[in-house]
Amino acid sequence: MGYEQRLEEQVRASGRRTEERLALWETIVSSFQSSGAEGVQDELAKRMSHLRRRFDALVVKLEDML
Amino acid sequence: MFHLTRLTINGFRGFTDERVFTFDEPVVLLVGENHRGKSSALNAVEWCLFGDDCVGKKSGIRERLDWEVANRQAADGAVAVEAQFSGPDGSYSVRRELDGSKRRSGGTLMVVLPDGTRLQGEAAAGRLPALFRTSFRDFMTTVYQHQETVRAILTNEARERNDAIDRLLGLSEYRELLRGIRLADVEKGQRSMEGAFEGLRIRAEQSIRTFENLIREEKAKAMAQGLRPEEITEQAALSMAGEIAEAIRSLARDLEVPELQVASPQRYEEIETFRQWAKDQLDSLWAQAPDVVRQEALAKKQQELGKLSGQYEATREREAQARQELETFIRQNGDATALAQRLRERKGKVDELDTRIREMDKRAGLVREAVEYLKTAAPDAASRCPLCGSQAPQLLAHLESEWEQTLSQEIEELARQRETHAFQIDGIQSLRTQLEKLEKGVRDAASEVAGWLGQVGRALGREIVGRVDDPAALMRARLAEIDADLERIGKAIEQKRQRISGSGGIYDQLAKLRTIDEIIRYEQKRRFVERIWESPEVAQLNELRGEAAQLVEDVQVIRSSLATVSREEAQDKIQAAGASLSEYFRRMADHPAISGLMIEVTEDVRSGLNSYSFKTTDGADPTPILSQGDFNCLALSIFLGLARAAGEAQPFGFLMLDDPAQSLGSATKRRLVGVLEDVASWRKVIIATPDDELRKLLMANVTKSKAVYDFVDWTEQGGPKVVRV
Numbered sequence: 001m002g003y004e005q006r007l008e009e010q011v012r013a014s015g016r017r018t019e020e021r022l023a024l025w026e027t028i029v030s031s032f033q034s035s036g037a038e039g040v041q042d043e044l045a046k047r048m049s050h051l052r053r054r055f056d057a058l059v060v061k062l063e064d065m066l
Numbered sequence: 067m068f069h070l071t072r073l074t075i076n077g078f079r080g081f082t083d084e085r086v087f088t089f090d091e092p093v094v095l096l097v098g099e100n101h102r103g104k105s106s107a108l109n110a111v112e113w114c115l116f117g118d119d120c121v122g123k124k125s126g127i128r129e130r131l132d133w134e135v136a137n138r139q140a141a142d143g144a145v146a147v148e149a150q151f152s153g154p155d156g157s158y159s160v161r162r163e164l165d166g167s168k169r170r171s172g173g174t175l176m177v178v179l180p181d182g183t184r185l186q187g188e189a190a191a192g193r194l195p196a197l198f199r200t201s202f203r204d205f206m207t208t209v210y211q212h213q214e215t216v217r218a219i220l221t222n223e224a225r226e227r228n229d230a231i232d233r234l235l236g237l238s239e240y241r242e243l244l245r246g247i248r249l250a251d252v253e254k255g256q257r258s259m260e261g262a263f264e265g266l267r268i269r270a271e272q273s274i275r276t277f278e279n280l281i282r283e284e285k286a287k288a289m290a291q292g293l294r295p296e297e298i299t300e301q302a303a304l305s306m307a308g309e310i311a312e313a314i315r316s317l318a319r320d321l322e323v324p325e326l327q328v329a330s331p332q333r334y335e336e337i338e339t340f341r342q343w344a345k346d347q348l349d350s351l352w353a354q355a356p357d358v359v360r361q362e363a364l365a366k367k368q369q370e371l372g373k374l375s376g377q378y379e380a381t382r383e384r385e386a387q388a389r390q391e392l393e394t395f396i397r398q399n400g401d402a403t404a405l406a407q408r409l410r411e412r413k414g415k416v417d418e419l420d421t422r423i424r425e426m427d428k429r430a431g432l433v434r435e436a437v438e439y440l441k442t443a444a445p446d447a448a449s450r451c452p453l454c455g456s457q458a459p460q461l462l463a464h465l466e467s468e469w470e471q472t473l474s475q476e477i478e479e480l481a482r483q484r485e486t487h488a489f490q491i492d493g494i495q496s497l498r499t500q501l502e503k504l505e506k507g508v509r510d511a512a513s514e515v516a517g518w519l520g521q522v523g524r525a526l527g528r529e530i531v532g533r534v535d536d537p538a539a540l541m542r543a544r545l546a547e548i549d550a551d552l553e554r555i556g557k558a559i560e561q562k563r564q565r566i567s568g569s570g571g572i573y574d575q576l577a578k579l580r581t582i583d584e585i586i587r588y589e590q591k592r593r594f595v596e597r598i599w600e601s602p603e604v605a606q607l608n609e610l611r612g613e614a615a616q617l618v619e620d621v622q623v624i625r626s627s628l629a630t631v632s633r634e635e636a637q638d639k640i641q642a643a644g645a646s647l648s649e650y651f652r653r654m655a656d657h658p659a660i661s662g663l664m665i666e667v668t669e670d671v672r673s674g675l676n677s678y679s680f681k682t683t684d685g686a687d688p689t690p691i692l693s694q695g696d697f698n699c700l701a702l703s704i705f706l707g708l709a710r711a712a713g714e715a716q717p718f719g720f721l722m723l724d725d726p727a728q729s730l731g732s733a734t735k736r737r738l739v740g741v742l743e744d745v746a747s748w749r750k751v752i753i754a755t756p757d758d759e760l761r762k763l764l765m766a767n768v769t770k771s772k773a774v775y776d777f778v779d780w781t782e783q784g785g786p787k788v789v790r791v
Contacts, residue, residue, distance in 0.1 A: 002201060003239050003631065010627035021620045028624065032243055036122070040246025047617060048255035055259050055610045058603050059266055065603075066266075066273050066595060 004029050067719035068158065068198060069750060070111065072150040077137045077164075078113065079106040082785035089720070092746055092770035096754040097761045098777030103786035104754035105213060107775075108722045112202075112210060114147040114162045115194070117173055119202040127233070129214045135164055135173075139782055145173070156180025160194065198717050207236035207639070208712045211705040213724040213754075219701045224677075227697070231665075231678045232632070234704045235639050240632035244674050247625050256614045263611060270595055277592035284585045291578050300334040303582045307331050307340050310575050314347060317565055317572070321355035337583050344576055348566055355562070361555045368548045374525050375541040378518045382538070385511035392504040399497050409494045412487050419484040426480060430473045437465050629674035636667040636676050643707030648683070650703035654737050655696045660688050663700070694729040702726055702738070706745060720750035727760040739763045746770045 004025075011021045031039035069089070076084040080103040087094075087107060096104040112120045113135065119125065121133050136145045145164035150157060157180055164173040175190040177197070185193050195201070206212065211234075218230035232241045288298060296302070311330040318326040326347065331340040352358055399405065440462040449459040458464075522537040523530040526544055530537050567573045598604060640647070648662040662683035670677040680700075682688050692700070702723075709721055727735050739760070745751055746768060755761060765772065774791040781787070 002203075003243075003628075003635075006631045006635070007624070007627050010631055011623065014623050014627070017616070017620060020616075021623060024617075024620050025624055028243065028247075032239070032246065037242040037246035037249065040243060041249035044247065044250035044252055044617075044621060045255075048250070048252050048614065051610050051614050051617070052255060052259060055262070055607065055614075058607045058610070059262050062266055062598065062601075062603050062607070063269065065598060065601075066269055 067714070068151040068153045068717055069719040070149060070752070071152050071157070072148075073107070073111060073114075074146075074148040075107065075110045076147070077143070077145040078110050078135065078147050079103075079137060080780060080785055081106060081110075082137050082139045082783060085786065085788055087775060087788075089750065089752065089773070091773040092750055093742075093764070093768055093772040094750075094752045095761060095764060095772060095774045096752070096777065097758075097774060098756065100756050102777035102780040103788075104756070104777050105724050106786075108210060108724055108752070108754055110147045111149055111722065112205065114149045114160055115198065116202040116205065117162060117175065125202070127212065127214055127238070137785065139785075153180070158197070200717050203236040203239060205718075207234065207705070208709045208716055209718045209720070210722040211702070211724065211726070213728065216698055216701045216725065216728055219697050228670075228676060228678050230701070231704070232636070232676055234701055235636050235708070237632050237636055237676065240628055240635075241675060244625060244628055244632070247621060247628075248673060250621075252614075252618050252621050256618045259611060259614050263607065266607075270598060273595045274592055277588045277595070281585055281588045281592070284581055284588065288578075288581045288585065291574075291581060293578055293581065298582050298585050300586060303337055303579060303586065304331060304334060306575065306579050306582070307337060310344055310572060310579065311340075313565070313572050313575070314344060314351070317348075317562065318351055320562060320565075321351060321357070323351055323354050326351060334586075337579070341576060341579060341583065344572070348572060352566070355559075357555055357559050357562075361552065361559060364548050364552050364555070368545065368552070371525055371541050371545050371548070374518075374522060375538065375545070378515075378522060378537055378541070381511070381514050381518055385508070385515050388504070388507040388511045392501075392508050395501060395504055399501070402498065402501055405494055405498050405501065409491060409498075412491045412494065415487045416484055416491070419480055419487065423477065423480045423484065426473065426477050430477065433465055433468055433473060437462065440465065625674050629669050629676075632676055633667055633669050636678075639708055639711075640665050640667065640704075642711035643704060644711070646710040647703045647707030650706050650741055651699055653741055654699040654702060654734060656734070656737055657688070657691070657696060659691055663688065663703070665704075695731060695734050698726075698729050699734065699738075702741075706741065709745075709749065720752060721745065722752045722754075724754045725756065726753065727755060727757045732759060735760050735763055736767070739767045743768050743770075 007025060008022060011025060012018050014021070027043055028040050031043040033039075035042070071089055073087045073089070074084060075081045075087075080101075085107075087096075096107055098104060109120075120127075121130060121135060125133075136143050143165075146161065147163075148159060148161040150159050152158075159176075159178040161176045161178075162173050163176075174187060175194070177185045177190040177193055179185070200209070206215070215230060215233050218233065219227055229241060232238055285298075297306075308330040311328045315326070315328045318328070328347070331337055400408070449457060449461060451458045451461060516532060519530045519532055519537060522541060526540055530540070565571050648664065651663045652661060660682050664681045664683065666679050666681060668677050668679070669675075680688055680692070705723075706721075709716065727738065730738060735757070742751060742753070742764070747770075753764065761774075765774075776789045776791050777786050778789055779787040
């Protein structure tokens with residue numbers, strides 16, 4: 001059994017947010033297979049960065065309101 | 067099982083021209099010095115079967131990051147590797163090609179089955195894993211031990227050794243995945259967001275405190291202004307604004323500016339604009355008021371006349387002074403007529419003296435001639451008068467005495483008198499010049515005074531007649547009138563000014579209105595900030611925080627799962643390799659203090675990676691006493707142990723070892739050969755080595771028949787030169 005399948009079993013065993021975590025895992029695997037560890041880093045950083053951009057825009061808006 | 071029977075390499079890495087290797091003996095040796103293509107020959111098998119999986123980052127082998135597949139010197143840059151296998155149903159062929167445009171990745175695949183079926187491209191790529199049931203990862207752990215993997219374990223750094231053992235066990239992917247997750251550090255991103263949110267919260271609190279302070283200050287001001295709490299409302303503010311508007315209207319009427327339009331604010335939002343408008347209107351109103359305009363005009367005239375009067379008086383004074391100086395001079399020296407008279411007298415005297423001097427000079431001339439004649443005449447003639455010839459014995463002496471004592475003295479006296487009179491003439495001339503200057507000064511001053519008359523007349527608005535009107539008195543009279551007017555107007559204006567800036571005046575009312583307005587606005591802003599936490603923006607912010615926290619949790623679960631799975635797989639493999647591993651290590655290393663070796667794997671709490679520790683069969687930690695050669699034996703033991711454990715389940719019936727004798731001494735090499743003799747009984751063994759001693763030991767002590775390919779040379783143009791021995 002490959003590492004992908006092993007980890008899927010592990011994630012399912014965690015019980016919560018299975019679908020979301022499997023989807024994230026799938027994205028991580030895809031990034032890894034195309035660009036290795038750096039691909040994983042970039043993908044996760046991109047996700048966090050996307051949240052952060054929207055977050056920062058709201059913070060700026062709220063600070064202007066203050 | 068599939069046994070490698072033939073390998074054809076063309077254009078792959080160091081191979082320029084086509085080379086063929088047949089694996090028709092139980093043991094095949096690839097021997098020769100370094101950098102002649104031995105490892106590349108083994109790599110070719112790997113690449114043929116697994117393509118891009120064994121190249122670059124995906125391979126998990128750090129040395130392969132910049133791996134080039136295509137030979138740089140090959141004619142068209144194309145690569146072709148074909149591996150033939152004998153399998154359960156006959157002969158299988160796998161051929162992988164890379165065209166000249168690609169140096170590292172890509173390529174086409176062709177598989178030929180025993181029945182002659184040819185599969186290409188996607189079909190071949192799909193069939194291959196099903197056929198051989200081996201991933202690249204498994205191939206690395208149970209079929210092909212890379213020299214890079216052995217080299218990696220020969221390190222004193224625990225972290226690097228753990229990495230090397232993970233690679234040996236085929237767990238590099240877990241390691242790399244965990245590394246990628248660690249590098250992303252999503253927790254840091256979340257912490258940063260929480261920090262920003264906290265900053266926002268603190269800013270809001272500070273803002274509320276600031277507004278509360280401002281409200282407190284303004285309310286204190288309101289109390290000092292006499293405002294009651296019930297007056298600090300929007301309605302009260304509008305009412306006050308209406309009163310102010312009415313006061314301005316009334317003032318405008320009294321100031322005789324009735325056309326001023328005054329509008330009271332109808333809504334609270336108009337208060338701020340009204341305040342500014344009221345102030346501007348008051349300024350404008352005041353500037354337009356007739357009394358104020360008149361007052362300014364009078365003040366201007368007062369200033370003008372004051373200055374003019376001062377200048378006129380100064381000019382008059384200069385004239386008086388000039389006259390005084392002239393009179394004083396005349397008293398002391400006489401006027402022009404007197405001076406002229408005196409000058410004539412002196413000149414007459416001088417003329418008279420000049421005449422007498424001329425006469426004296428004539429007499430003196432005669433006497434000098436007579437004296438000269440007598441001095442030069444004969445003694446007899448010297449005592450006679452040269453004119454009448456009578457006897458005059460003392461004539462020369464008498465003439466000399468006459469010249470020296472009488473004539474010369476008289477001439478000197480006359481000259482002295484003349485000089486005195488001439489000196490007096492110069493003095494009188496000088497006085498006449500002074501007199502002329504003083505008279506001119508008086509005329510100039512009088513002219514200047516006359517010149518002011520025009521200016522004074524224009525300033526007073528009337529004609530000034532010289533010698534009839536007194537400009538100074540006229541100006542003084544006018545200034546007195548202006549003073550009286552200014553006093554009168556000032557009193558009238560002051561009364562109106564009090565309505566604006568006096569106690570209870572319009573400015574006072576405006577100040578109260580400003581205070582009310584400020585309090586109400588600050589209270590509005592404070593309420594706004596307090597309610598900001600109920601705004602949609604904050605709700606979205608909290609959503610995003612939730613998403614970030616969820617992402618972090620999900621990543622942590624995946625990371626934890628990866629660590630768990632990696633560790634469990636390591637444990638499974640070590641357990642499977644188990645007894646074989648320990649036995650191989652014992653036989654190869656033959657360490658006097660280590661009778662057997664066990665490997666334990668735990669999780670590094672910080673990184674989640676596998677951490678390997680070694681124990682002897684009696685529970686001691688042998689790491690401090692393991693040499694480089696011992697670690698090589700360990701790497702070989704793990705590989706051979708895993709291969710042994712795979713048994714018949716392993717699809718491939720051969721093992722490939724690349725430079726297995728790194729860091730081994732002669733005795734250890736002999737023991738290694740002993741182990742390989744056993745291995746050769748259950749697997750075909752392909753060994754690449756530059757080590758001549760190992761080669762000789764293998765030739766002498768491995769009882770299975772052997773094929774030897776000697777890599778005698780390598781050139782850039784031709785690639786490896788290989789001879790089958």
